[in-house]
Ligand code: ADP
């Protein structure tokens with residue numbers, strides 16, 4: 001028997017079809033993948049290869065049509081506070097301050113006021129927004145809004161963080177800073193992270209393992225280990241070891257038939 005103790009997320013022959021005018025469309029076919037507790041995986045692949053479908057299944061926002069998805073050995077059955085989701089469009093409440101936004105999920109968990117404040121301020125500090133705790137979202141840059149969304153997701157203490165192209169809308173420099181900040185937060189308070197991105201450099205820089213998917217039908221193409229030490233930094237980004245892995249991932253993504 002396999003040891004499932006430290007498997008956090010398990011995809012077991014997961015398939016997802018959508019009914020369309022032209023019949024059934026296979027968005028995800030026979031996905032088998034274990035994500036380990038505390039692991040940071042990134043998912044890359046051409047548009048339409050089922051990345052968001054796979055993540056939404058873990059999030060409990062979408063059902064499987066075959067196989068099953070397990071979190072902590074239990075089949076996923078709807079969304080839950082154990083899984084925090086962050087999308088590309090930071091969904092902050094515009095009428096609430098940064099602190100109130102971060103406290104929001106804690107209110108739902110019935111945590112008392114003083115404790116809410118303590119937890120919120122901890123995560124606001126962790127993402128570097130302490131000076132903006134009382135600001136409204138409209139006062140913040142795109143990167144700051146996304147950091148607030150990350151603090152809000154972290155505050156409810158999810159064991160699993162699911163991020164669907166969270167930095168996709170940011171400029172290159174902000175994006176690089178956000179990557180470092182995310183890794184910093186992850187190394188301080190280890191969670192299991194599943195992070196979808198279009199950016200091969202980003203995928204390699206963040207991950208323990210890069211999951212490369214292929215399209216039509218959406219499926220697993222290759223799993224590439226990123227055997228580079230943390231903490232990671234700019235020097236590493238420019239190193240030959242990094243380039244070697246990046247080239248491997250690049251090849252796995254762009255040598256797919258749909259790109260030739
Ligand atoms: P990715 O995130 O990798 O770009 P998605 O998981 O969003 O891909 O989508 C995978 C495929 O499934 C795409 O071809 C998409 O058009 C299709 N798809 C996704 N959601 C639906 C839906 N609700 N109905 C029909 N087709 C869908």
Ligand code: MG
Nearest residue numbers: 051052053164
């Ligand atoms: Mg997507």
